[in-house]
Amino acid sequence: MFTITPKLPSRQNLIGRFSMYMTVENNQGRSTIKWKTEPHLQSNIELYKSRHKKFASLFNQEDNGRGLVQFWIDMAFKDLPPKEEWEPENRVQKAWKHLTVYCEESCYWAAEKLSSDIWKEDKYQSWEEYLFFARCLIYDDTKFRHILAKYNSKNSSLDTYVTAVLIKDIKNEAAVAKFSKWRLxxxxxxxxxxxxxxxxxxxxxxxxxxxxxxxxxxxxxxxxxxxxxxxRTGQKWQEPDxxxxxxxxxxxxxxxxxxxxxxxxxxxxxxxxxxxxxxxxxxxxxxxxxxxxxxxxxxxxxxxxKAYEAEPDNNYLEILECDLLEESIVEDSENQVSLNKQTESTLHEQLLSLKGEQQEILLLYYGLGLNQKQIADKFKVTQGAIAHRLKTIELKLLKTLSALSQPPEWVSQYVALWLFRNYQAPIYSDLIHDALVKAIKKLEPQEQEVLRLAYGQKLDGQKIANQLGVSQPELMDTLRKTKSKLEAALIKEIDNLINKYLQIWLPKISKAVVKSAYKNLGISRSEAASLETMNAVLEESLKILHSSKS
Structure with missing residues (x-):
């Protein structure tokens, strides 16, 4: 529907004309236009003004900014004047950005002209649509370059030229039915x-x-x-009813x-x-x-x-250090950092508390990359015995992690807090959030409905009971059982994550120790590994392991 074009406020000065872009806001049902500063463009102008004498002098000319326009055009098209050491590496790209925001006013005047003079009787068009299309043209690098390539400063100002080009291009697009907010x-x-x-x-x-x-x-x-x-073909996109x-x-x-x-x-x-x-x-x-x-x-x-939604991170080590072993007060970042350090320290202590033979098996298997059969030959035992010893070591370390994270002690409170705060908009970069969302998808329909009404719509118990046709005690029982299911699913997921954490931590620490051993001995890993060399590396690795601190 045709609307009145709001007044365009002026940009305060020449710096603003090359560093501010337009926003259209709705104020009590009426559109208003405001200018917003692009900080990196403003600082770029200040840099040139303080370091480039010719550029600074252009601000004193009474030419309404035409000298500055030509300065940026020369830089954008010809990379002139010659670059000096203090100038940014991407100065050409910045020149294009200065010219783009400068032409924002041309977008406005093209939209105003079209809406007030040409298609004023078309109730389905508005100046905002014309403004949008004009801005799309100047913010498209290829199209904007094509527009400016034909500009001749001797014939007209850049403002007048760009405005005329935008009006022509918008009319052409509208003639072939490409211009409609519903198409957009x-x-x-x-x-x-x-x-x-x-x-x-x-x-x-x-x-x-x-x-x-x-x-x-x-x-x-x-x-x-x-x-x-x-x-009909070519007809403008219709208004939906x-x-x-x-x-x-x-x-x-x-x-x-x-x-x-x-x-x-x-x-x-x-x-x-x-x-x-x-x-x-x-x-x-x-x-x-x-x-x-x-x-x-x-x-x-x-x-x-920007509020981009992060994709789940597959680096479990990093995620677990940040998200897994947290206490009930999730927001306490200082406690979280302390807990991460405690995790590494406790695991390292458990590693040192292992028997000498167990430490050797870990270093041979995770650090030097020997398989179970090779390790079994060295210790003159069966492969099954080595597999059993590895499993025993891993279980001991897993118990340490489980005791440290104490899931039963904080999961119940965590689930209650999560339902209250994050039920409607979980954070998918957090694996615990993701696990709870998956668990909710597996609930019975009535259980999902109870959560939706209680935590999505924030209804009180009596309203929910009335809506579902159940008594309040029945409702509370359903809610309790539903939370218990989520807690059980979360504890199971935490167990899986802890196991994955350990499978990453063991190779990481073992390979780091072995790498240091090779370096201390002056041996290249690419060299043929004889039994004598392997024993030397193993002995040096054990020394490093016992001398290191977490």
Whole structure:
């Protein structure tokens, strides 16, 4: 729908014109435009202003910044003037960024011109859509380079030239039906939408719910509008109607509790067609305001604002040191660091407490890489005996780790705290969080529903009991049993992680000791390992092991 174009505030000075980008915000139902500083661009200008005499003099010219524009154009296209030692290595890339943010105003004036003069009668278009498309053009490196390559400073200012080019390009795109907010919503990837929503201030679990809602809206919109036989080729993407949103909402509600649905979605409520429409408008707004790479990737502000969801880390050693052996107060980072050190120290003490023969077996097996048959030949025993001794050593160390982590003592409190704080938006980089989410997926439907109402919707016990048609004692019994299942699943997962931790720690410490032994003896590992050499390395490794501290 056609909306009034908000007033464009001025950037304070020439530095701002080359270091500030535009944001569109909604203030009490009305759009407002604000400028935000890109810190690394501002500091780059300050650097040149303090070190480059010609550049500094351009700020005193009364040419409305045309000299500065030409300075950055020469650097961007020709890498001129010759680079000095104090200049950044990526000065050409920075020059392009300065020119890009400078042209933000041209995007605004192109959008304002199109919305007020050309398509004012088109109720389905708004200046925000034109602004979005214009910004996409200048933030696309290839297209922006093509635009500036044809610029002649003798004919017009850069502002006037870029504005005219943007108006022409947008009109051409609109003529072939490529320009529509519904096409934008349909074509953008989940990754781009997720980034846009994050930059717009959305968080989990809302982002996951938006993504799933968009998935089913796309399916309905594809069938009802895009592939509709009544739609002519080249016709603009149609406005979805209430029936489309209602149908998409039905799909969303039917799928949200399936095992394949994201956990964040399963914790929410059913949605209506109007609620889904509102969600899609939020997605569109986010995409329009933040096209891909709308700010430089190395922006400090962008890095602080991004909320990318980390993929689970397969490096169990690092994860366990950070996440596994924590006490009930998870936030106490000082206690966590102390516990990590205690883990290493305790394991090392247990290693030193082993019998001499047991230490030799560990160093031969994990450090020197001998197989069980080779070790058995050295000690003149059977391979089964060596396998049994290795298992005995590992079990002793596992008991040490289990006693240190004390899972039964903190798991119950951890599960209760996790349900209260992280049930709706778990942290998938944390293996314990991930284990709890998987355990929830395996619960009975009624148990999942109880958790969803109690921790997802934060309803009190009486409301939940009434909604499920059970008594409060029955509800509390179900909740208790459900928590017990989660605790049991978590303890089992911790046992698995502890075992994996040990399987990483033993080779790590053994190989480090053997490596030091080779170095002390001046022997290369690539040399043929005779029995005499192996015995020398083993003897030196035992000395290092007993002289080292954790």
């Amino acid at each position: 919503l349909h074509k953008k990837s989940d990754k781009e939408l997720k980034e846009a929503l994050s930059r717009a201030g959305s968080y989990e679990p809302e982002i996951s719910r938006f993504l799933l809602a968009r998935k089913y809206f796309k399916q309905v919109y594809q069938m009802n509008k895009i592939q509709n036989p009544a739609k 209430s029936a489309d949103f209602a149908e998409a909402a039905n799909y969303y509600n039917a799928q949200m509790l399936l095992p394949s649905a994201p956990h964040e979605v399963a914790t929410g409520l059913n949605v209506t067609g109007e609620q889904l429409r509102a969600s899609m408008e939020i997605c569109i707004k986010a995409l329009q305001n933040y096209p891909k790479s709308i700010t430089p990737r190395i922006s400090l502000e962008a890095l602080q604002e």
